[in-house]
Amino acid sequence: MTGPKPELIIRLGSHAEKEYAMKLARFFDGLIVGANLFEATPGATASLLLSVEAKKAKLYVDPMTYAFGPYIDPDSNELRTDLDWIKSDQARKKDGKRITVRDFKRSYKKLALELGDPIMASTAVQAHQLEDGDVRTIFCRNVATYQLNRIRREFQGDKELSDFAGDAPTPAAVFAPYFYIEPTHTETWLDTNVALMTTSAALGLDVPVHAIVCAAAVHLANPKFRERVVKAAKTSGVGGVWLWFSGFFEERADEVSLRNYATLVEDLAEHTTVYALHGGYYSMALWHKGMQGISHGIGYGEQKDVVPVIGQSTPTVRYYLPSVARRLGVPEIERALSGMGIKSPEDFHKKVCSCAVCVGVVSESIEEFAAFGDMHLSHPMSQRKAQTPAAAKRCRYHFLLSRIRERDEMPRKSIQDIRADLAATATTWGMQPSLASSCDHLPRWSRALV
Amino acid sequence: MEFSRESDMTALVARFLRNRSYAQQLSEVGFYEHRMDIYGYSRAHQLTVAVELKLAKWSRAVSQALLYQLCSDLVYIAMPTLAARRVDVALLQEYGLGLIAVDKARCRELVLPRFSHVLRRRYRAEYLALLGEETQR
Numbered sequence: 001m002t003g004p005k006p007e008l009i010i011r012l013g014s015h016a017e018k019e020y021a022m023k024l025a026r027f028f029d030g031l032i033v034g035a036n037l038f039e040a041t042p043g044a045t046a047s048l049l050l051s052v053e054a055k056k057a058k059l060y061v062d063p064m065t066y067a068f069g070p071y072i073d074p075d076s077n078e079l080r081t082d083l084d085w086i087k088s089d090q091a092r093k094k095d096g097k098r099i100t101v102r103d104f105k106r107s108y109k110k111l112a113l114e115l116g117d118p119i120m121a122s123t124a125v126q127a128h129q130l131e132d133g134d135v136r137t138i139f140c141r142n143v144a145t146y147q148l149n150r151i152r153r154e155f156q157g158d159k160e161l162s163d164f165a166g167d168a169p170t171p172a173a174v175f176a177p178y179f180y181i182e183p184t185h186t187e188t189w190l191d192t193n194v195a196l197m198t199t200s201a202a203l204g205l206d207v208p209v210h211a212i213v214c215a216a217a218v219h220l221a222n223p224k225f226r227e228r229v230v231k232a233a234k235t236s237g238v239g240g241v242w243l244w245f246s247g248f249f250e251e252r253a254d255e256v257s258l259r260n261y262a263t264l265v266e267d268l269a270e271h272t273t274v275y276a277l278h279g280g281y282y283s284m285a286l287w288h289k290g291m292q293g294i295s296h297g298i299g300y301g302e303q304k305d306v307v308p309v310i311g312q313s314t315p316t317v318r319y320y321l322p323s324v325a326r327r328l329g330v331p332e333i334e335r336a337l338s339g340m341g342i343k344s345p346e347d348f349h350k351k352v353c354s355c356a357v358c359v360g361v362v363s364e365s366i367e368e369f370a371a372f373g374d375m376h377l378s379h380p381m382s383q384r385k386a387q388t389p390a391a392a393k394r395c396r397y398h399f400l401l402s403r404i405r406e407r408d409e410m411p412r413k414s415i416q417d418i419r420a421d422l423a424a425t426a427t428t429w430g431m432q433p434s435l436a437s438s439c440d441h442l443p444r445w446s447r448a449l450v
Numbered sequence: 451m452e453f454s455r456e457s458d459m460t461a462l463v464a465r466f467l468r469n470r471s472y473a474q475q476l477s478e479v480g481f482y483e484h485r486m487d488i489y490g491y492s493r494a495h496q497l498t499v500a501v502e503l504k505l506a507k508w509s510r511a512v513s514q515a516l517l518y519q520l521c522s523d524l525v526y527i528a529m530p531t532l533a534a535r536r537v538d539v540a541l542l543q544e545y546g547l548g549l550i551a552v553d554k555a556r557c558r559e560l561v562l563p564r565f566s567h568v569l570r571r572r573y574r575a576e577y578l579a580l581l582g583e584e585t586q587r
Binding site for chain 1: 484
């Protein structure tokens with residue numbers, strides 16, 4: 001059921017990434033934005049989507065309903081219903097004094113109002129609130145209407161954009177509401193999600209309805225779970241299923257999990273189109289098993305936990321080493337170059353990457369590769385150096401161009417070719433001492449892609 | 451355990467290096483996302499040296515030391531004497547890394563480092579500049 005090549009759908013994480021989306025939109029197959037981003041900056045997002053659609057990329061709006069459901073706290077490992085992860089510390093004034101209160105982020109508060117009952121920005125939605133068919137139908141309609149009309153409404157309400165309201169882009173598909181299938185209440189949340197996808201598919205919309213299966217990675221090992229998801233795809237009437245297994249990291253996953261994931265894709269593809277909501281190269285390679293396409297962020301996001309772990313500092317954008325299909329530190333790669341016989345820019349372009357960014361950066365000497373990791377003190381008080389914005393930008397563009405090339409090359413390779421390439425890379429790059437521990441996914445992927 | 455923290459070894463190893471003419475030294479100096487425990491320079495030999503201190507996990511020390519070969523002529527890992535005995539010496543020799551065993555009384559060089567064959571002049575020059583030295587190699 002797949003197309004002539006895998007679809008590459010880029011997820012916009014913030015408006016800081018707008019430049020990448022605009023410059024490369026014509027090479028992507030689609031763009032997906034989270035509804036929370038839309039609500040944070042509705043005017044800017046609406047005009048961006050208009051520009052992107054003009055470049056013939058499909059649009060999707062992720063309704064982010066899961067954010068209003070229960071979640072497992074990554075620190076305590078306990079089930080929480082207080083929605084704290086979509087709150088932030090906010091400065092307020094009370095009796096003339098500045099105080100800090102923990103409150104919902106403005107974007108989620110607005111989204112909760114848009115999506116309506118049973119979502120409330122106060123406590124997590126519980127499955128029993130969606131048992132009533134009428135409540136569920138109203139909710140599914142609200143969520144679909146939001147995706148279909150929110151962009152147009154923004155245009156209509158904006159003086160400068162109102163003339164374009166008739167041209168407001170429409171999503172290529174509408175997502176049914178979805179909630180995280182957490183492992184302590186698997187059956188309950190699976191039933192709820194299946195009911196939501198079935199109800200949404202029955203709304204009779206003019207655009208296809210897709211489902212997002214958002215579940216803990218542990219469920220991949222459960223054959224009954226996989227069977228149920230396949231059955232739901234077959235009987236619910238949805239036109240597509242997007243898989244998101246929280247905690248399933250392609251590079252770290254064991255062979256059994258990788259195989260289970262591949263089997264699920266293969267089984268689903270017999271009945272519907274299948275996408276990876278946060279996928280990397282392994283997911284893309286599953287195009288040969290029926291994966292229609294993958295979605296991921298611009299600088300990261302090939303895998304994503306339902307509740308993100310908040311870091312203390314801005315993460316370094318690492319260099320995507322195409323042969324190894326993962327991002328690695330600049331010194332780790334640089335240390336391996338001579339062992340790989342890469343001593344000149346020509347060698348680099350032949351054996352590492354010849355994208356426009358790499359050709360421009362590594363032009364005179366192999367030492368110029370270091371520009372992907374350039375560091376600076378971001379402000380006078382900084383104690384530690386951080387990657388320069390220019391270096392991060394180089395890494396992001398290189399990554400996106402590499403991913404576009406991987407997509408374009410995928411139909412020209414058989415799954416046996418891919419397996420052989422992965423196994424061969426394990427014996428070349430994987431033998432370099434600075435990369436050995438970062439290449440152990442290669443034989444696992446090779447074996448799992450049977 | 452002879453030392454409870456890696457930093458307990460810093461002064462001893464720094465003195466060991468000074469005795470070998472590496473008088474100019476920096477400690478806890480960043481190299482990308484890593485921190486080199488000691489980076490030194492010998493005007494007499496016109497050589498730089500980087501040291502990774504570790505209490506126990508020698509394979510991690512090796513991983514980091516391999517990267518420091520990009521910015522230093524010579525690279526050591528330094529460990530308490532008992533832990534140093536467990537290090538795979540053949541592996542260090544294969545990679546050209548040196549090994550210093552540290553105890554409260556003295557430091558001993560168990561494995562001689564070789565000159566780095568992956569040295570990047572640009573990085574070396576940056577650290578020499580931090581040490582107030584002009585680039586001479």
